[in-house]
Amino acid sequence: MSAAILSMEAVGLSFGDKRVLDNLTFSVRRGEVFGFLGPSGAGKTSTIKLLTRQLSRDGGRISLLGRPLERATEADYERVGILSDTSALYDRMSIADNVELYARLRGVGRRRVPMLLQRLGLAEDAKTLVKHCSKGMRQRAALAAALVHEPELLFLDEPTSGLDPAARAEVHKLLADLRARGATVFLTTHDMAEAETVCDRVAILADGAIAACDDPDELKLRYARNRIAVRTRTRGTLELSKDPADVAKLPELACAGELLAVHSDEPNLEEVFLELTGREF
């Protein structure tokens, strides 16, 4: 899991006078689940559109599946799957018919359709017309359609938005399965707990560029505060620094029978996100 399956170097994108992406540089390793995070309007969906040639950049270089984007072929895009809010499903067709249609369009048989519907909790509703589906059912049906040809690179734009916790957990399991079979997933989400759970690495987009890109645990350590919380038997919770002079107090507290627990005060990914972007999400 090391070679880049896609990369962007100094990529810019503007809509009229509005500069959305400015000097965007990052790469995604083959076989990883890569979380692309950022506040609303930061340019996450636009980045997916650049990578799938639905938008053109102002400058910089993009490579996809080992070649410059300009030279990507139809055959390359057959190795790619995409789920976005514009993923089209036909309202007057059933869920199963929609997913089977995608299978035909992708030139694969419908062999995998029942399994995918089962995995996504849609088997009992397979014959339900899409126009009668809830938002969460549509989202799962669109995900099944994106997966029908077993893509090796999958773009998922907020795949769990609108899903209840059970369906969300099912999607997380599916992501783990995709990863286990070597697929690469490029995922956007506003759910920082989800990013921590499912992503090997995350990139945080702020002001048109990557503010940080790393394993979520590494990011949390990098932004860890110089603080530990010590619960004591009679003196409540003491806040100590990680400096040697403070840490040396721990054995004293232990010998005095005071030490109940020591907690490192690491931020969660949400706090790291807010620190880097200075914004709510």
Ligand SMILES: Nc1ncnc2c1ncn2[C@@H]1O[C@H](COP(=O)(O)OP(=O)(O)OP(=O)(O)O)[C@@H](O)[C@H]1O
């Ligand atoms: N076709 C377009 N024409 C003009 N402006 C656009 C267009 N598409 C996107 N934008 C603007 O570009 C910026 C980035 O939009 P984008 O949808 O990529 O953000 P995002 O990070 O995906 O946001 P969200 O998290 O809310 O989905 C926004 O300010 C948006 O209004």
